[in-house]
Amino acid sequence: MNEKLNPSLAEIHIAASHLRSISVPITPVLTNAILNKLTGRNIYLKCENFQLTGSFKSRGALNTILNAMKIEPNLKGFVTYSSGNHGIAVAHAASLVQRPCIVVLCNDTPKNKIDAIKQYGAEIVLCESTPLSHIAICLDIAKEREYYIVPASDHCDVIAGQGTIAVELMEQIPDLDAILVPVSDGGLISGIALYAKRINPNIRIYACVPEGKMLEECLVEGKRLWPDPPQFLETECKACRSQQCGMITFPIMCSFIEKQVFTIPDKVMIDATRFAFEHLKLVIELASGLSLGAILSQHNKLDTNIHNIAVIITGGNIDLNDRLPWQQEK
Amino acid sequence: MNEKLNPSLAEIHIAASHLRSISVPITPVLTNAILNKLTGRNIYLKCENFQLTGSFKSRGALNTILNAMKIEPNLKGFVTYSSGNHGIAVAHAASLVQRPCIVVLCNDTPKNKIDAIKQYGAEIVLCESTPLSHIAICLDIAKEREYYIVPASDHCDVIAGQGTIAVELMEQIPDLDAILVPVSDGGLISGIALYAKRINPNIRIYACVPEGKMLEECLVEGKRLWPDPPQFLETECKACRSQQCGMITFPIMCSFIEKQVFTIPDKVMIDATRFAFEHLKLVIELASGLSLGAILSQHNKLDTNIHNIAVIITGGNIDLNDRLPWQQEK
Numbered sequence: 001m002n003e004k005l006n007p008s009l010a011e012i013h014i015a016a017s018h019l020r021s022i023s024v025p026i027t028p029v030l031t032n033a034i035l036n037k038l039t040g041r042n043i044y045l046k047c048e049n050f051q052l053t054g055s056f057k058s059r060g061a062l063n064t065i066l067n068a069m070k071i072e073p074n075l076k077g078f079v080t081y082s083s084g085n086h087g088i089a090v091a092h093a094a095s096l097v098q099r100p101c102i103v104v105l106c107n108d109t110p111k112n113k114i115d116a117i118k119q120y121g122a123e124i125v126l127c128e129s130t131p132l133s134h135i136a137i138c139l140d141i142a143k144e145r146e147y148y149i150v151p152a153s154d155h156c157d158v159i160a161g162q163g164t165i166a167v168e169l170m171e172q173i174p175d176l177d178a179i180l181v182p183v184s185d186g187g188l189i190s191g192i193a194l195y196a197k198r199i200n201p202n203i204r205i206y207a208c209v210p211e212g213k214m215l216e217e218c219l220v221e222g223k224r225l226w227p228d229p230p231q232f233l234e235t236e237c238k239a240c241r242s243q244q245c246g247m248i249t250f251p252i253m254c255s256f257i258e259k260q261v262f263t264i265p266d267k268v269m270i271d272a273t274r275f276a277f278e279h280l281k282l283v284i285e286l287a288s289g290l291s292l293g294a295i296l297s298q299h300n301k302l303d304t305n306i307h308n309i310a311v312i313i314t315g316g317n318i319d320l321n322d323r324l325p326w327q328q329e330k
Numbered sequence: 331m332n333e334k335l336n337p338s339l340a341e342i343h344i345a346a347s348h349l350r351s352i353s354v355p356i357t358p359v360l361t362n363a364i365l366n367k368l369t370g371r372n373i374y375l376k377c378e379n380f381q382l383t384g385s386f387k388s389r390g391a392l393n394t395i396l397n398a399m400k401i402e403p404n405l406k407g408f409v410t411y412s413s414g415n416h417g418i419a420v421a422h423a424a425s426l427v428q429r430p431c432i433v434v435l436c437n438d439t440p441k442n443k444i445d446a447i448k449q450y451g452a453e454i455v456l457c458e459s460t461p462l463s464h465i466a467i468c469l470d471i472a473k474e475r476e477y478y479i480v481p482a483s484d485h486c487d488v489i490a491g492q493g494t495i496a497v498e499l500m501e502q503i504p505d506l507d508a509i510l511v512p513v514s515d516g517g518l519i520s521g522i523a524l525y526a527k528r529i530n531p532n533i534r535i536y537a538c539v540p541e542g543k544m545l546e547e548c549l550v551e552g553k554r555l556w557p558d559p560p561q562f563l564e565t566e567c568k569a570c571r572s573q574q575c576g577m578i579t580f581p582i583m584c585s586f587i588e589k590q591v592f593t594i595p596d597k598v599m600i601d602a603t604r605f606a607f608e609h610l611k612l613v614i615e616l617a618s619g620l621s622l623g624a625i626l627s628q629h630n631k632l633d634t635n636i637h638n639i640a641v642i643i644t645g646g647n648i649d650l651n652d653r654l655p656w657q658q659e660k
């Protein structure tokens with residue numbers, strides 16, 4: 001593993017102090033009696049839906065952009081590609097440092113996310129809905145305009161930013177046994193695992209993914225078994241449809257997270273999202289239905305000595321113009 | 331004012347200790363950067379949507395039923411009438427003390443609330459949708475079965491139970507200048523005002539009501555100016571459609587709350603409810619859109635020296651089977 005690519009403990013702490021310096025909130029940890037009763041464990045919901053821009057992505061985006069501006073104060077602007085939340089977070093972060101921003105989005109991105117990006121004054125470039133097309137366009141823009149690229153996950157500062165969740169969590173709930181994390185490219189779980197496992201080597205970090213991800217096979221073999229070119233999964237959760245994890249994040253995951261992966265069918269994810277609205281009174285997006293769905297429907301797969309479990313609620317940017325996912329099922 | 335009808339400070343503290351003894355949660359107070367920016371104040375959301383049974387009503391119902399059982403351990407059962415949330419709360423509380431329960435409901439009560447009541451094993455009796463019909467039926471049942479009546483608001487123990495919100499709030503945010511409270515019969519605001527004004531006579535307690543409530547006129551005159559027989563208001567918010575306040579609660583309100591009332595059109599209430607889903611990531615019900623709508627759309631009516639404002643989020647039992655209120659508008 002190339003240590004330069006992975007943030008150190010110090011870099012994650014510096015990221016936390018970056019975020020604190022601009023009043024990024026420490027998100028609350030909520031508990032719920034029904035959830036504890038149903039699962040027979042103590043469940044701690046780390047509510048990144050209450051984070052700035054409505055998802056954890058602001059942590060990585062802000063840390064990366066603040067760091068980039070420190071090193072090169074005359075940066076011309078920023079460009080990124082995103083399934084939505086990362087684009088919103090980068091647009092917001094760029095507006096804070098008063099730099100132009102371009103977000104490359106797949107042409108099937110939900111309207112609520114496009115509106116949020118525009119609200120921060122960023123320019124939007126739409127592209128075909130395939131894993132590689134947006135990256136190519138992003139590279140072209142970066143070259144032509146001399147803009148700084150803010151990757152969605154494969155970047156040391158992005159991973160350090162997401163790791164600040166664990167900095168807060170380990171202080172909020174010191175006796176955690178496990179953390180359940182939705183995984184797409186792997187930036188979130190890498191940041192959390194890098195920090196949490198160094199503070200407490202006994203803690204277990206579990207990935208929660210849609211069907212078809214092949215993550216467990218890859219982790220068990222310690223190899224990228226995914227077919228190329230990269231594909232999108234057949235899932236309702238657009239935020240987690242990358243089949244492959246990142247070139248930086250996958251080795252971190254191999255070193256620090258459990259080989260056992262929670263694979264969540266779409267129906268379970270949607271039911272868990274509804275459960276959050278109905279019983280937890282939280283607006284969450286489908287990606288959060290992966291970790292919540294794992295604990296609701298597969299908690300019996302966890303060792304009985306795992307009592308205190310954090311479930312990462314990644315964000316709450318669900319489209320409220322249209323019917324909700326379970327309403328559309330009718 | 332008949333002091334026997336109003337809970338004392340001690341009775342509200344005893345209610346708080348009743349609730350603590352059975353692990354009723356202290357609900358969190360949340361803040362949100364967008365909300366603070368929009369209103370130019372520090373807004374503290376007291377999240378009763380996270381309370382047991384999804385609304386503040388569990389406080390009053392549990393305190394009343396625990397007190398009643400202490401005095402008469404052989405009570406045969408409980409009966410109540412309700413717009414929904416109080417019925418759920420009484421059904422839940424009765425199930426905890428293992429007594430049968432009957433809830434009299436108007437025949438237009440939303441399905442989600444009926445389902446919740448049934449889930450706690452209570453019997454449901456439907457009646458015509460007028461303010462007096464359910465009270466008459468409730469009295470008949472109480473007489474016939476020798477059941478204890480748990481009124482929705484006009485009862486010392488119910489008011490003391492709701493007052494426990496203020497016990498928590500004054501500890502959570504010691505330097506509050508004002509509290510904004512949705513008002514129907516007045517049990518919630520009476521409990522909060524009785525406690526908060528005795529602890530800090532300078533704090534201001536404001537009522538937030540639907541159009542047609544006539545509450546400001548009544549408070550200014552100190553008289554019940556409402557037409558008889560009691561009427562329902564024309565509002566989408568079924569939980570707050572009583573025009574009249576209670577015989578016990580109205581005198582408390584005259585003594586302790588501000589004469590200035592926030593009157594909230596339905597459109598503002600629905601927009602505020604949507605704002606909560608979209609920006610606060612909270613599932614709230616329309617009644618909470620009254621207090622949130624007041625601070626979002628009428629904050630300029632508050633004195634400029636009022637900085638720290640608690641907004642009571644009464645509950646989150648909105649019907650998620652159907653389209654949400656703003657979706658139905660199309």
